[in-house]
Amino acid sequence: MATQKTATAKANGPEAAIRAAGGVWNDWMQQTLAISQEVSSFVMARASEDLGALTQLAGCKDPVQFFTCQQQHAQKAAEDYIAEGQKLGRMIVAAQTRWVNPDQAD
Numbered sequence: 001m002a003t004q005k006t007a008t009a010k011a012n013g014p015e016a017a018i019r020a021a022g023g024v025w026n027d028w029m030q031q032t033l034a035i036s037q038e039v040s041s042f043v044m045a046r047a048s049e050d051l052g053a054l055t056q057l058a059g060c061k062d063p064v065q066f067f068t069c070q071q072q073h074a075q076k077a078a079e080d081y082i083a084e085g086q087k088l089g090r091m092i093v094a095a096q097t098r099w100v101n102p103d104q105a106d
Contacts, residue, residue, distance in 0.1 A: 038091065046080060049077070056073070057069055
């Protein structure tokens with residue numbers, strides 16, 4: 001009888017809280033890493049596209065061609081930043097939902 005009570009107390013005591021906190025910490029770290037990796041990937045892709053745009057701009061033969069190329073690059077960059085902001089927003093909301101109310105996650 002004492003063994004059963006001890007086992008029940010341990011399951012509901014500090015050890016269970018520590019295990020639960022460890023799970024939350026692990027999930028938080030995984031979600032934070034995923035967001036960080038997404039940001040890094042986006043920045044690297046944008047930097048590559050920006051360098052490509054500079055090469056294109058350097059090859060322009062006249063001002064009209066230059067401004068057309070610049071406008072196209074600026075439009076693409078704006079679309080990319082908007083899409084990335086939306087993606088990061090969804091990732092952050094999903095992570096927040098998991099941390100605040102795990103029963104409603106995904």
